[in-house]
Amino acid sequence: MRKLARPGGLSRRRLLGAAAALAPVTAASPLPLSGTAAAAAPDPYAGLAQEAVTAFRSAWDAYRRLAWGRDELRPISGTGSDFFIPGSTLGLTIIEALDTLYLMELDDDLAAGAEWVKNDLVLDQNAPVQVFETIIRLVGGLLSGHLATRDPVLLDRARELADRLLPAFTRSPTGAPYRYVNLSTGAVSGKENNLAEIGTCITEFGELSRLTGDRRYYDAAKKALRAVYDRRSRIDLVGTALNVETGAWTGTTATLDPPVDSFFEYLWDGWELYRDPDLRTWYTTLTAAVFRHLAERRDGRLWFRQADMTTGRTTGRFQSELTAFYAGLLAQSGRIADGEAYHDSWAAVLAAHRLPPEMIDYTTLRAVDPSYPLRPEYVDSCLFLWLITKKDRYRARARDMFLRQKKYCKVRNGYTAISDVTTRPMKQSDLTPAYWFSENAKYYYLLFAKARRFDYASNYLTTEGNVLRGLR
Ligand code: DMJ
Numbered sequence: 001m002r003k004l005a006r007p008g009g010l011s012r013r014r015l016l017g018a019a020a021a022l023a024p025v026t027a028a029s030p031l032p033l034s035g036t037a038a039a040a041a042p043d044p045y046a047g048l049a050q051e052a053v054t055a056f057r058s059a060w061d062a063y064r065r066l067a068w069g070r071d072e073l074r075p076i077s078g079t080g081s082d083f084f085i086p087g088s089t090l091g092l093t094i095i096e097a098l099d100t101l102y103l104m105e106l107d108d109d110l111a112a113g114a115e116w117v118k119n120d121l122v123l124d125q126n127a128p129v130q131v132f133e134t135i136i137r138l139v140g141g142l143l144s145g146h147l148a149t150r151d152p153v154l155l156d157r158a159r160e161l162a163d164r165l166l167p168a169f170t171r172s173p174t175g176a177p178y179r180y181v182n183l184s185t186g187a188v189s190g191k192e193n194n195l196a197e198i199g200t201c202i203t204e205f206g207e208l209s210r211l212t213g214d215r216r217y218y219d220a221a222k223k224a225l226r227a228v229y230d231r232r233s234r235i236d237l238v239g240t241a242l243n244v245e246t247g248a249w250t251g252t253t254a255t256l257d258p259p260v261d262s263f264f265e266y267l268w269d270g271w272e273l274y275r276d277p278d279l280r281t282w283y284t285t286l287t288a289a290v291f292r293h294l295a296e297r298r299d300g301r302l303w304f305r306q307a308d309m310t311t312g313r314t315t316g317r318f319q320s321e322l323t324a325f326y327a328g329l330l331a332q333s334g335r336i337a338d339g340e341a342y343h344d345s346w347a348a349v350l351a352a353h354r355l356p357p358e359m360i361d362y363t364t365l366r367a368v369d370p371s372y373p374l375r376p377e378y379v380d381s382c383l384f385l386w387l388i389t390k391k392d393r394y395r396a397r398a399r400d401m402f403l404r405q406k407k408y409c410k411v412r413n414g415y416t417a418i419s420d421v422t423t424r425p426m427k428q429s430d431l432t433p434a435y436w437f438s439e440n441a442k443y444y445y446l447l448f449a450k451a452r453r454f455d456y457a458s459n460y461l462t463t464e465g466n467v468l469r470g471l472r
Contacts, residue, residue: 043450045395045399045447045448045449046448046449048399048402048444048448049445049448049449049450051402051406051448052402052441052444052445052448052449053104053445053449055402055406055410055414055415055441055444056100056104056437056441056445057106058410058413058414058415059073059075059413059414059415059432059436059437059441060097060101060106060109060414060437062075062078062412062413062414063093063414063432063437064109064112066078066079066080066413067079067080067081067093068080068116069089069091069094069116069120070082070089070091070093071083071084071089071090071091071092071093071434072092072093072431072432072433072434073093073413073414073431073432074430074431074432075411075412075413075414075415075416075430075431075432076411076413076416076428076430077430078413081431083133083434084127084129084130084133084134085125085127085129088122088125088127090121090122090123090125090129090134090138091116091117091120091121092137092138092434093432093434093437094113094116094117095113095117095121095137095138095141095142095145096137096141096434096435096437096438096464097109097113097434097437097438098110098113098114098117098141098142098144098145098148098149098154099141099144099145099147099148099438099442099466099467099471100437100438100441100442100445100465101113101148102148102149102453102471103442103445103446103451103453103454103467103471104445104451105453110148110149113145114145114149114151114153114154117142117145117153117154117157118151118153118154118157121157123157123160123161123164123183124183124184125183125184126182126183126184126185127182127183127184128180128181128182128183128187128189128190129180129181129182129183130179130180130197131165131168131177131178131179131180131181131197131201132179132196132197132198132200132201134161134165135162135165135200135201135204135205136200136201136204136262136462136463136464136466137434137435137438137464138158138161139158139161139162139165139204139205139208140203140204140462140464140466140468141438141464141466142154142155142157142158142161143155143158143204143207143208143211143466143468144462144466144467144468144471146158146211147467147468147471148467148471155211155212158208159208159212161183162204162205162208162217164181164183164184164186165181165183166216166217166220167181167186167187167188168180168181168188169220169221169223169224170220171188172188172244172245173244173245173246173247174227174242174244174245174246174247175220175223175224175226175227176193176198176224176227176228176242176244176247177193177197177198177201177220177224177244178190178191178193178244179191179192179193179197191243191244191245192241192242192243192244192250193241193242193244194240194241194242194251194258194259194260195228195238195239195240195241195242195259195260195263196258196259196260196261196262196263197259198224198225198227198228198242198244198263199224199225199228199262199263199266199267200262200263200265200266200463201220201221201224201266202218202221202222202225202266202269202270202274202279203266203269203270203273203460203462203463203468204462204466204468205217205218205220205221206218206221206270206273206274207273207468218274221270222270222276222278222279225263225266225267225270225279225282226278226282227242227244227247228242228263229282229285229286231247231249232285232286232289233254233309233310234310235289235292235293235309235310235311235312236285236286236288236289236292237254237286237289237290237293237294237307237309237310237312238254238260238263238286238309239251239252239253239254239309240252240253240255240259240260241259249309252308252309252310253306253307253308253309253315253316254290254293254294254306254307254308254309254312255294255304255306255307255316256290256294256304256323256326257304257306257318257319257320257322257323258320258322258323261320261322261323261325261326262325262463264283264286264287264290264326264329265325265329265463266463267279267282267283267286268280268283268329268332268333269460269462269463271283272332272460273460273468273469283333287333290304291338292312293307293312294306294307295338298317298362298363301341301344301345301348301362302338302341302342302344302345303317303319303342303345303362304319304323304326305317306318317361317362317363318359318360318361318362318368319359319360319362320358320359321346321356321357321358321359321360321372321375321377321378322375322377323377324342324343324346324356324375324377324378324380324381325377325380325381325463326339326342326381327339327340327342327343327346327381327385328380328381328383328384328385329384330342331381331384331385331388331389332384332388336388336389339381339385339388340385340389343378343381343382343385343394343397345362346378346381347397348365349365350378350397350400350401350404352365353365353367353421353422354404354408354421354426355372355404355405355408355409355418355421355426356372356375356378356421357369357370357371357372357421357422358370358371358372358373358375367421367422370419370420370421370422370423371417371418371419371420371421371429372409372417372418372421373417373418373429373431373433374405374409374415374416374417374418374432374433374435374436374440376435376436376439376440376443376465378397378401379398379401379402379439379440379443379444379447380439380443380465381394382394382395382397382398382401382443382447383398383443383446383447386398386447387456394447395447395448398443398444398447398448399448402444405440408421408426409428411428414432415432415436416428416429416430416431416432417429417430417431417432417433435464435465438464438465438466439464439465442461442465442467443465452472453471453472454467454470454471454472455469455470455471455472456470458470
C-alpha cells in the first residue's frame with residue numbers, strides 16, 4: 001500500500017532528505033538495472049532491481065499466456081479465476097499492474113493493458129460488487145494507469161466506475177457506504193459494514209474530484225469517515241463495524257487489525273494529499289487513543305492489542321500481518337521511533353518463521369493462521385521507512401523478504417500464495433493475488449532500482465500501491 005510526500009509538513013522534509021541520499025537519475029541516465037549503472041559507487045541492490053523485474057515478468061508473462069483478461073492467475077493449475085463476480089471478469093490483474101508496468105518501463109505490455117481496458121472492460125455488470133475492493137483496486141488502478149499513460153479514456157472509465165459505486169454512499173442514511181452495490185442497477189446491499197471498507201476511499205475519490213473538478217466523490221468519502229469518527233467512544237476508540245442505516249456499532253472491538261487497518265491510513269493520507277484539517281484532527285485524536293489503550297510492549301517489542309472500545313478492557317493479543325503496514329504509517333505521520341520499533345517486531349516474526357503467517361499470537365509469535373497469501377505489508381513499510389530514515393536496514397530487510405518469497409513461492413508460472421508456512425515442505429496454494437502485481441513487485445523495484453520514472457522526493461501510493469503522485 002501507500003503513500004506520501006507532499007508540500008509542507010514533517011514527512012515531506014524527511015522524504016526530501018531521503019531523496020537527497022539517492023543518486024539523482026536524469027532523463028539522460030541509463031536505467032540503473034545492472035551492476036554497471038551510472039552511480040559512482042557500485043550499488044549493492046542494482047542486481048536485485050533486475051531480479052525484481054525478472055520476478056514480475058515471470059508472473060506477468062504467465063498471466064498473459066494463461067489467464068489474460070481474467071481477474072487473477074492460478075499459477076499452478078495454469079488457469080484464471082474471478083475475484084469480484086463469479087463467472088465474469090473485470091480484468092483486475094491488468095488494472096492493478098498498469099503503473100508497475102510503467103515504472104518498470106515495460107511499455108509494450110502497458111499499451112496492451114491499456115488497450116484491454118479501453119476495448120474489453122465491461123462495467124455494466126448486473127451483479128453486486130464489494131465497494132471497497134472496487135475502489136482501492138479498480139478505481140485506484142485506473143487512476144494511476146491514467147496518470148502513467150495520460151490516456152483520457154482511463155480517467156473516463158475510472159469516473160464511470162465511481163459513478164456506478166456512488167449509490168452505496170448516497171443511499172446510506174449515515175453516509176457510511178453499504179458494502180455492496182450492483183454495478184448495473186445501483187441496488188445496494190450489505191448494511192453491516194466494517195471500518196476499512198467504510199473508510200478507505202478518500203484518496204481515490206479525492207483524486208477523481210481533483211481530476212474531474214466534481215466534488216461529489218471527495219465529499220462522499222469524507223462523509224463516510226465522519227460517520228465513523230462521530231461515533232467514537234468516550235475514550236476515543238472506534239470499533240470494527242457499523243450498521244450503516246442506523247449508525248449502531250455491530251462490532252465493538254478496538255483494533256488496528258483488519259477489518260479496520262486502512263481506515264487509519266486514509267485519515268492521514270487524506271490530510272497529506274488534500275490538506276483537510278478535519279482529517280488531521282481525526283487521525284491525531286484516534287491515534288492518541290490507540291497509543292493510550294492498545295499499544296503495549298512484550299519482550300521489549302511494540303504490539304497493539306484488541307480491546308473493548310467503551311472500557312478499554314483487553315480482549316485479545318493477536319496481530320495480523322496486514323497490520324505491518326502501520327510501521328510505515330507511523331513514520332509518515334511523524335512517529336518515526338514507534339514506526340521503527342513496530343517494524344522491528346515484525347522482523348522478529350521473520351526470525352521465527354520462514355514467511356510471515358497471516359495472524360500471530362504476539363505473546364509467543366506462534367502462528368494462529370499459518371497462511372501467507374503473498375502479503376505486501378512488511379515490504380510496504382520497508383519502502384517508507386527507508387525513504388524517511390535513509391537507513392539501509394530497511395532495504396536489507398526487503399532483500400531478505402524478496403529472497404524468501406523467491407525460495408518458497410516461486411513456481412513455473414510466477415509466484416503463488418502459501419496455505420501453510422509451518423509445514424515442511426510448505427503447502428502451496430494456487431493463486432497470484434492481483435495485489436502482488438500492484439504492491440509486492442512495485443515495492444521491491446522501487447527499493448532496489450532507483451527507478452527513473454518515480455519521484456523519490458515527492459510521491460503518494462495508495463493502500464493498494466497505486467501511484468497517484470510521483471510518476472514522471
Ligand atoms: C491490499 O488489497 C490492500 O493493501 C488493502 O488495504 C489490504 N491489504 C491488501 C493486500 O494484503
